[in-house]
Each structure stands twice: as structure tokens, then as C-alpha cells.
Amino acid sequence: MNTRHNLSVLMTAMIMGLRDGWSEKLVLLGTLMVYGVIIMLYAGVMRMIPPADIAPLGLTQSQMIWYIATTEFILFAAPSWGFKDIQNEINTEQVHLDIIRPFSPALLRIAFWYGEAIVRFCVLFPFYILTATYFAEAFEPSLLDLLGIIACAPLSLFMALVMYYAVGTSCLWVVQSEPAYWVVHKGIFLLGAMIWPIVFYPDWLGAISWFTPFPAILAVCGKWVLGSSALELGAAFAHQVVWAVLILYALMKFERIVLRRIQGEGAA
Amino acid sequence: MISGTVEVEKLTRRFKVRVNDDAKRGWFSKKIYKELDAVAQLSFSIDQGEKVAFIGPNGAGKSTTLKMLSGLLMPCEGTARVCGLVPWDQTRELARHIGLVFGQKSHLWMNLPVQDSFDLLARIYDLDEQAYRRQLSRLIELFSLSEFLGQYAKNLSLGQRMRCDIAAALLHKPQVLFLDEPTIGLDVTAKSLLRDHLNKLADQFDTTILLTSHDTEDIEKICQRVILIDHGQKLIDTSLMELQRRYAQSKILRLATEEKEPDYDHPHVVVEQQGDHMLVLKVDVTQVPIEVVVADCLNRFKLHDIGIEGLPLDEIIKMLYEQRVCYL
Numbered sequence: 102m103n104t105r106h107n108l109s110v111l112m113t114a115m116i117m118g119l120r121d122g123w124s125e126k127l128v129l130l131g132t133l134m135v136y137g138v139i140i141m142l143y144a145g146v147m148r149m150i151p152p153a154d155i156a157p158l159g160l161t162q163s164q165m166i167w168y169i170a171t172t173e174f175i176l177f178a179a180p181s182w183g184f185k186d187i188q189n190e191i192n193t194e195q196v197h198l199d200i201i202r203p204f205s206p207a208l209l210r211i212a213f214w215y216g217e218a219i220v221r222f223c224v225l226f227p228f229y230i231l232t233a234t235y236f237a238e239a240f241e242p243s244l245l246d247l248l249g250i251i252a253c254a255p256l257s258l259f260m261a262l263v264m265y266y267a268v269g270t271s272c273l274w275v276v277q278s279e280p281a282y283w284v285v286h287k288g289i290f291l292l293g294a295m296i297w298p299i300v301f302y303p304d305w306l307g308a309i310s311w312f313t314p315f316p317a318i319l320a321v322c323g324k325w326v327l328g329s330s331a332l333e334l335g336a337a338f339a340h341q342v343v344w345a346v347l348i349l350y351a352l353m354k355f356e357r358i359v360l361r362r363i364q365g366e367g368a369a
Numbered sequence: 370m371i372s373g374t375v376e377v378e379k380l381t382r383r384f385k386v387r388v389n390d391d392a393k394r395g396w397f398s399k400k401i402y403k404e405l406d407a408v409a410q411l412s413f414s415i416d417q418g419e420k421v422a423f424i425g426p427n428g429a430g431k432s433t434t435l436k437m438l439s440g441l442l443m444p445c446e447g448t449a450r451v452c453g454l455v456p457w458d459q460t461r462e463l464a465r466h467i468g469l470v471f472g473q474k475s476h477l478w479m480n481l482p483v484q485d486s487f488d489l490l491a492r493i494y495d496l497d498e499q500a501y502r503r504q505l506s507r508l509i510e511l512f513s514l515s516e517f518l519g520q521y522a523k524n525l526s527l528g529q530r531m532r533c534d535i536a537a538a539l540l541h542k543p544q545v546l547f548l549d550e551p552t553i554g555l556d557v558t559a560k561s562l563l564r565d566h567l568n569k570l571a572d573q574f575d576t577t578i579l580l581t582s583h584d585t586e587d588i589e590k591i592c593q594r595v596i597l598i599d600h601g602q603k604l605i606d607t608s609l610m611e612l613q614r615r616y617a618q619s620k621i622l623r624l625a626t627e628e629k630e631p632d633y634d635h636p637h638v639v640v641e642q643q644g645d646h647m648l649v650l651k652v653d654v655t656q657v658p659i660e661v662v663v664a665d666c667l668n669r670f671k672l673h674d675i676g677i678e679g680l681p682l683d684e685i686i687k688m689l690y691e692q693r694v695c696y697l
Binding site for chain 1: 436439440441442443457460461462463464465467469471473474475476478480481485488489490492493494495
């Protein structure tokens with residue numbers, strides 16, 4: 102197995118994921134509708150915050166709405182329900198056929214999901230711009246900011262998908278993966294999305310969140326619409342790269358643990 | 370070239386089974402387990418190109434053994450080598466040399482057309498493009514797959530899916546093929562086609578086959594050798610012919626007679642079927658030689674036709690399961 106082999110498998114799986122994602126037109130339509138409703142609701146909540154309260158933080162209502170629209174956009178682009186497929190495959194022992202192939206089953210699956218995520222990202226992107234502009238009543242980001250979001254999204258999606266994969270395999274240790282999903286999903290949102298613009302959290306919680314990978318998934322993308330300085334954006338991107346590398350490394354180690362668990366216990 | 374041999378030495382696998390269930394257990398009381406031997410001190414070896422049936426009643430340890438040999442389970446004791454590799458330590462390396470067909474599981478991606486699944490598998494196994502195309506066209510011809518290639522795997526019938534699945538397992542020309550209930554759920558025609566195809570392929574590529582199946586026709590049509598296990602232990606390891614010869618304690622004698630209502634009475638012969646001008650007898654050959662009964666029938670009846678059959682394989686296996694006969 103070499104780099105050429107790895108890339109060829111990952112590209113093929115990703116292209117298949119693209120096709121699969123595109124074939125699910127109803128899912129895409131449903132995603133757009135839910136996304137629109139959620140942004141509408143959040144915009145309503147943001148409008149309730151008196152502008153004077155957030156002015157000392159250097160934020161406006163419009164920026165808050167763009168921020169939430171951006172982070173939700175990334176969250177919606179990563180297909181989170183795949184963890185159920187993994188759980189199902191483990192419980193039915195279908196996972197056995199993935200294990201006895203000369204390629205990482207985790208990377209293969211994540212590449213496939215990544216293809217789906219690209220479709221969802223592309224379909225959601227214009228809708229995100231329209232929705233955020235409509236509800237924020239302003240077009241906050243510059244063209245450079247939008248390019249920044251597009252540049253940060255690949256690593257964000259990758260990290261989210263790795264987490265969903267890990268969540269799916271958690272049923273090897275606990276009866277069901279759903280509780281782990283709930284924890285991760287809330288972790289991504291509460292520690293990853295809320296922390297940057299809203300300093301409602303106590304300082305210690307804000308500090309702790311930096312030692313989790315969650316801000317690297319959503320907040321790094323969201324930061325582009327808050328008028329942050331180049332230094333802040335650079336630091337955020339570096340933070341994201343470090344966590345992406347750590348997560349990839351952890352995935353490789355974790356995959357070995359999963360294999361040993363299945364070999365030791367049997368899958369179901 | 371790695372040879373498709375399988376060597377198993379004192380392979381043992383135990384499973385922990387919960388004795389007390391959660392509903393009856395208090396919050397802080399200890400979980401109690403007992404250990405069960407799924408496979409115990411199992412030893413055998415299979416040469417390249419051999420086609421071996423691995424049989425036993427439900428819970429005998431067949432699938433557990435197959436899982437250990439393909440690297441999906443780790444044994445508690447003992448060793449095994451498949452194609453010269455230790456399956457549970459060299460799982461990925463071994464994957465290039467083995468093919469696995471589970472009747473209930475699929476190599477195909479259900480939301481993709483079959484051709485896409487094949488293409489992805491070719492990449493995963495890093496097959497040379499030309500070699501892959503050659504092998505694929507051979508398999509398409511052999512399993513008559515051309516009409517399914519563009520279809521989504523989820524839309525295929527079970528028989529069609531199984532044919533595609535076996536083709537998927539053979540794309541990388543494995544030296545060893547593990548088949549676990551490959552014909553389960555298939556109709557008679559599909560089963561027959563599948564067996565023929567497997568035989569052709571095994572002969573063509575000198576593939577070693579280890580098959581587990583409850584369908585004795587799979588065994589008769591594909592395998593030359595039988596390993597019978599029960600409670601994780603090997604009871605019999607012999608050729609199929611020897612099994613039929615040695616353990617067929619009865620023979621079936623079919624007679625077409627001139628007499629309208631033929632009847633036969635002998636302490637070691639059971640009348641299985643009786644009708645107009647016909648009689649089917651089951652002869653206990655351990656008590657009375659078949660030639661004695663034949664001679665007796667020739668004396669008693671005016672025969673138009675006579676046929677002698679061995680006991681069907683499923684009868685022999687049923688008898689072996691019931692008696693737990695040890696082969697010495």
C-alpha cells in the first residue's frame with residue numbers, strides 16, 4: 102500500500118459518495134428546508150438581544166446571525182446520520198467484510214461521506230448566503246471572508262466526519278451509539294460554535310474548550326464573518342490544522358483498537 | 370506466489386457468556402460470566418486447491434473457526450496460518466489472498482450500481498487496470514452479470530445479489546475462498562448455477578475452498594473432503610466418498626415389479642414405500658448384505674427394473690449428528 106494506492110481508493114470512494122449524495126434529492130431538499138427554519142429561529146433569538154449588550158464585545162446582531170448561519174451551514178454539510186450505518190454494520194457483522202480488505206475501513210467510509218458532504222456543501226452554500234443575508238438584513242462577509250470559509254471547510258468537515266465515525270463504533274463498548282452521538286453533537290455546537298462570539302460562558306469553560314477539537318470544527322469557519330483580524334484568523338487556522346492532524350493520528354490508532362475489539366469480542 | 374494452504378493447530382476460542390441478566394440483577398451486584406468453548410483444540414490442514422466442507426450442527430463452531438481463519442476473531446489458544454500468514458495479526462496482508470462469501474452479508478455498496486462497487490473493490494485491492502478488466506469480463510460471463518451491472522445493489526434479487534457478491538469476492542483472484550452458507554435463500558436453479566460456477570472457478574484458478582453449509586447438495590456438488598465438528602471439536606476428517614461408504618449403514622433398493630402389490634418382509638429391511646408395481650426398501654447393510662436381499666427379491670418377484678442407491682448425504686450427516694460418531 103502506497104500513497105498512489107491510498108489516493109486512488111480515497112478519490113474513488115469520494116466520487117461514489119458524491120454520486121450517492123446527489124442521488125438523494127429529497128434529503129437535500131429536506132436539509133435546505135430545515136436549515137432555513139433553524140436560521141429563521143436563531144435570527145429571531147439574536148434579534149432579541151439588545152444591540153447595546155453585545156456592542157462591548159465588538160459584535161452586531163447581523164454578525165451574530167451570519168455567525169450562526171455559517172456554523173450551522175458547516176454542521177448541516179457534514180452528514181451526521183452515517184454513524185447509524187456504522188452501528189448497524191457492527192451489530193449485523195457486516196463490518197466483517199470491511200475489515201478484511203487491504204484498506205482502512207475508516208478512511209474508506211469517511212472518504213465516501215466526504216463525497217456526500219461536498220454535494221451538501223455545494224447545494225447549501227448559495228442557500229446559506231441567501232438565508233443569512235435575508236435574516237441578517239445585511240451582507241456581512243467580504244469575498245475574502247467567503248473564500249476563507251471555503252478554505253477552512255474541508256478540514257472542518259473531515260474532523261466532524263471522523264467524530265461521527267468514532268461515534269458509530271462506540272456501540273462496541275456500549276449498547277447503542279446514540280448517547281455518544283448526542284454528547285458529540287452537543288459538544289460540537291456548544292463548545293465549538295457558541296464559544297467565540299458569545300462570551301456568556303465562564304472563563305474556565307472558554308479555556309477548556311480550546312483544549313477540545315470542537316472549536317476547530319465550527320468556530321474557525323464562523324470567525325471569518327466576525328470581522329476578525331488577520332492574526333486571529335491565522336491562529337484559528339493553525340488551531341484547525343493542528344487538530345486535524347491530531348484527529349487523523351487518533352483515527353489510525355483508534356481503528357486498531359476497534360479491530361482488536363472486534364477480534365477479541367466478536368462484532369455483535 | 371503464495372500458496373493457498375490452511376494450517377490449523379490446536380485452535381481454541383472461548384466466549385464469555387453472561388449467566389445473570391440485567392433485569393434480575395441489582396444495581397451494584399456483580400455480573401457473573403461463564404466461559405464456553407466455541408472451538409476446542411481444533412487441528413487440520415488443507416492443501417492448495419482442495420475443496421473442503423466444514424460441517425456441523427448449529428453452534429458447532431464452524432463460523433467461529435471461519436472467522437478466526439479470516440482474521441475476524443482472535444483465538445484464545447493455538448495457531449493458524451492461511452497462505453502462510455497469521456490471520457489475526459496480518460489481517461490486511463491476508464485480505465489480498467482470501468475471498469469471503471457470507472450468505473447473509475454483502476460486498477456490495479447497496480446505494481451504488483454494482484459496477485461502481487466492483488470498481489471500488491478493484492481500487493481497494495490495487496488491481497492492475499487491464500488484469501481487473503480481464504477478470505471482470507470473465508466473471509461477468511461466468512455469472513451472467515451483464516444485465517445487473519448498472520443496477521443498484523439494493524434493487525437486486527437475492528440470487529442476483531449472491532452472484533454479484535461471489536464475483537466481488539473473486540475479483541482479486543483469491544488463493545483461498547471461505548464460503549459461509551453461500552446458497553442460503555437461493556432457489557434451486559440459482560443454487561445449481563452457483564455451484565457449477567464455483568466449481569469451474571476453483572478448477573480454473575486452483576482456488577482452495579472451505580465451505581460451511583447446511584445444504585448437503587452444496588457439499589456433494591462442490592467438495593471432495595469433509596471435516597465434521599461438534600462442540601468445537603473435530604469428529605471426522607475424511608473424503609466425501611469415504612464418508613458415504615463408511616457411514617452409509619443403509620442402502621435404498623428400488624424395485625419395479627410385475628406383481629401389482631409387492632410386499633417384502635425381513636427383520637433388517639424396512640419397507641419405505643409401497644405402491645402399484647413398485648417397492649422401495651431400506652436395507653440395513655450392517656446386518657444383512659445387500660446382495661442377499663437382491664437375490665431374495667429376484668426369487669420372490671418378477672422384476673422389471675432394480676436400482677440400488679446409497680443413503681443420501683443429509684441422512685448420513687443427520688445420523689452422525691445424532692450419534693456423534695468418532696472417526697478413528
